[in-house]
Amino acid sequence: MRTTFLHHSDKLPVRFIQVTDPHLFADKKAELLGINTFDSFKAVLSEIQQTPFTFEFVLATGDLTQDNNPEGYRYFSEEISQLQKPVFWIPGNHDYQPHMVETLNRYPEFISPLKHIIVNNNWQILMLDSQVLNVPHGYLNQYQLDWLIAKIEQYPDLYTLVVLHHHIAPTRSAWLDQHNLRNTSEFLSCLQQHCHIKAIISGHIHQEMDTLWNNYRILTTPSTCIQFKSDSYHFNLDILPPGWREFELYPDGSLITQVKRLKHNLFVPDFNISGY
Numbered sequence: 001m002r003t004t005f006l007h008h009s010d011k012l013p014v015r016f017i018q019v020t021d022p023h024l025f026a027d028k029k030a031e032l033l034g035i036n037t038f039d040s041f042k043a044v045l046s047e048i049q050q051t052p053f054t055f056e057f058v059l060a061t062g063d064l065t066q067d068n069n070p071e072g073y074r075y076f077s078e079e080i081s082q083l084q085k086p087v088f089w090i091p092g093n094h095d096y097q098p099h100m101v102e103t104l105n106r107y108p109e110f111i112s113p114l115k116h117i118i119v120n121n122n123w124q125i126l127m128l129d130s131q132v133l134n135v136p137h138g139y140l141n142q143y144q145l146d147w148l149i150a151k152i153e154q155y156p157d158l159y160t161l162v163v164l165h166h167h168i169a170p171t172r173s174a175w176l177d178q179h180n181l182r183n184t185s186e187f188l189s190c191l192q193q194h195c196h197i198k199a200i201i202s203g204h205i206h207q208e209m210d211t212l213w214n215n216y217r218i219l220t221t222p223s224t225c226i227q228f229k230s231d232s233y234h235f236n237l238d239i240l241p242p243g244w245r246e247f248e249l250y251p252d253g254s255l256i257t258q259v260k261r262l263k264h265n266l267f268v269p270d271f272n273i274s275g276y
């Protein structure tokens, strides 16, 4: 059985995008804190299709749905398939993997179940599952850690991106940091067996970060729906528009990345609601 997606491209740099935390409901009219998550997801995809950034694949980094219902995964699949590019996904804390796996696997033309991507024989992307069922924080179990080490050891010459839903670096928002990845020191000791880790990419915190953690570059990305306010001790929403992240991979190991957001923000949350 094939476990690695081999992506060959004539284009330099190789471009891809990340979308994260769409929180879709079974009901297309449902709102999360005053934002219709289906509409905001569609608006993000529509703007992605209009940009001149010629990406070749998509990473979807969890919390694809909000209400444990297969319909949300169907809407995700139908909409993301319109990009007509390979899509790779990992679960977030809100996902329900039995529905997720079954539904996403019905769209094999574009949606891949594979978690290991090799790009032009000089980069690899490792997609980890950090979900702990029914709790907001994350944890990498022994299988995930062993798999990470195995891929790192198997491909020591490849520039590597590690992708997981939960955040590792503190956000300076106490309410959010209680929901972080719990076994960061185990994760760190796996990473330290490789010298080519170029970035660790997450979703979960519904805000942009580009920072260093133990000398590793940490990248996080706005949700396609609600945004959390940075540096806030208590739960707090932000007025910033929904967004996504663009990546460019160069054969010498350079990585260029930037966050993009909707140009016109029609998605303003209800600031009177203090959680979900």
Ligand SMILES: Nc1ncnc2c1ncn2[C@@H]1O[C@@H]2COP(=O)(O)O[C@H]2[C@H]1O
Pocket (backbone or CB within 6 Å): 021, 063, 093, 094, 136, 175, 179, 204, 205, 235, 274, 275, 276
């Ligand atoms: N007021 C709150 N205080 C603490 N955690 C919250 C609050 N509201 C929501 N959460 C949880 O924090 C999580 C952060 O992002 P998620 O999208 O995973 O989903 C959120 C909820 O599970």
Ligand SMILES: [Fe+2]
Pocket (backbone or CB within 6 Å): 021, 023, 063, 092, 204, 205, 206, 223
């Ligand atoms: Fe989320």
